[in-house]
Amino acid sequence: MMSYANSSTGSGSRTARRTFEFGRTYVVRPRGKHQATIVWLHGLGDNGSSCSQLLESLPLPNVKWICPTAPSRPVAMLGGFPCTAWFDVGELSENGPDDLEGLDASAAHIANLLSTEPSDVKLGVGGFSMGAAIALYSATCFAHGKYGNGNPYPVTLRAIVGLSGWLPGASNVRNRVGGSDEAARRAASLPILLSHGLCDDVVPYTYGERSFHALSSAGFRNLVFKPYDGLGHYTIPKEMDEVCNWLNSRLGL
Numbered sequence: 001m002m003s004y005a006n007s008s009t010g011s012g013s014r015t016a017r018r019t020f021e022f023g024r025t026y027v028v029r030p031r032g033k034h035q036a037t038i039v040w041l042h043g044l045g046d047n048g049s050s051c052s053q054l055l056e057s058l059p060l061p062n063v064k065w066i067c068p069t070a071p072s073r074p075v076a077m078l079g080g081f082p083c084t085a086w087f088d089v090g091e092l093s094e095n096g097p098d099d100l101e102g103l104d105a106s107a108a109h110i111a112n113l114l115s116t117e118p119s120d121v122k123l124g125v126g127g128f129s130m131g132a133a134i135a136l137y138s139a140t141c142f143a144h145g146k147y148g149n150g151n152p153y154p155v156t157l158r159a160i161v162g163l164s165g166w167l168p169g170a171s172n173v174r175n176r177v178g179g180s181d182e183a184a185r186r187a188a189s190l191p192i193l194l195s196h197g198l199c200d201d202v203v204p205y206t207y208g209e210r211s212f213h214a215l216s217s218a219g220f221r222n223l224v225f226k227p228y229d230g231l232g233h234y235t236i237p238k239e240m241d242e243v244c245n246w247l248n249s250r251l252g253l
Contacts, residue, residue: 020105023069023084025113026052032061036251037117038124038159039066039110041131044075045083051128054235058244062253064121066113070106070130086134087168092207098169104147107138114155122251124159126243128235129203132165136192136211140169143187143220144176159250160192161243164203164233167211174218187219191250194224195239197231 026048040051048067055065074080076090087102114123125135139160141153148169167173177187192215196208205227212225224246228239247253 018101018105020071020073020102020109022071022109024048025069026067028052028056028065028067030062030064034064034118034121035062035253036122036124036158036247037064037066037114038126038161038247039068039113041068041086041110041125041127041134042070042084043127043129043131044085047084051131054240058240060244060247060253063247064117068109068113073102086130089130092166092203100148100169103134103137103168104149104151106134107141107147107153108151110134110138111141111153111155122158123155124157124161124247124251126159126161126163127165128163129165129233132162132194133168135160136162136165136167136194136215137169139190139192139215139220140167140173140176140218143183143190143218144179145183145186157190159247160190161247162192162194162208162211163235163239163243164196164200164208165194165211166203166207167214170211170214173214177218177220184219188221190220191222191246192220192224193226193243193246193250195226195228195242197228197233199230200233202233 042051048069051067070084070086072082072084074082075085086106088099125138127135141147142157177183194212196205198205
């Protein structure tokens with residue numbers, strides 16, 4: 001179990017602290033030469049174990065997969081019902097308030113898991129649904145060089161995969177990344193694969209599309225967006241095959 005206490009201080013204000021207890025982390029070891037490590041993030045209410053079972057069947061022998069489990073927390077979208085969630089979410093909307101503290105805590109947990117990997121190994125983050133949202137948020141932190149709270153982002157990401165997800169803080173991403181040449185360079189060079197089912201009734205397809213446009217207009221140039229006809233809010237073998245092919249080519253596996 002890992003816990004993060006996020007503190008925010010203001011002049012004369014008391015320190016507000018929320019501690020996030022992350023669940024168990026599952027690891028799928030590479031069957032071949034260890035060339036890449038990818039943290040894969042589950043969706044709302046799920047856990048790292050189910051991800052690891054899917055990933056160990058993929059034909060990517062040179063990838064080590066790390067599958068953490070999100071903290072259990074009350075989720076506003078579910079009327080305050082507690083379940084595993086990478087951050088709190090009320091409604092999916094462009095203008096809804098983002099749980100910056102929860103986003104940063106999860107992004108930091110992922111970066112921490114990657115920070116101890118060997119220096120010659122390429123690092124990536126991927127996920128499904130809410131896990132995809134955190135993968136995309138991590139991409140913006142990497143490009144910006146900082147988390148939303150201003151602390152430095154410590155690892156170099158080489159690939160991002162987001163399936164059936166959305167970009168939290170989409171309206172602000174251009175401001176975050178447009179601030180420096182260095183950030184623009186990192187954004188332009190980071191490969192990102194987005195895919196989304198046209199029949200998704202949980203995270204509507206338009207959210208995937210809008211996320212793609214928000215990233216693109218913020219300077220993320222190495223973007224692929226794949227729509228899947230007839231696909232709902234789940235993954236299919238064809239989609240996972242495309243993920244494997246994309247990772248092989250982008251990471252030179």
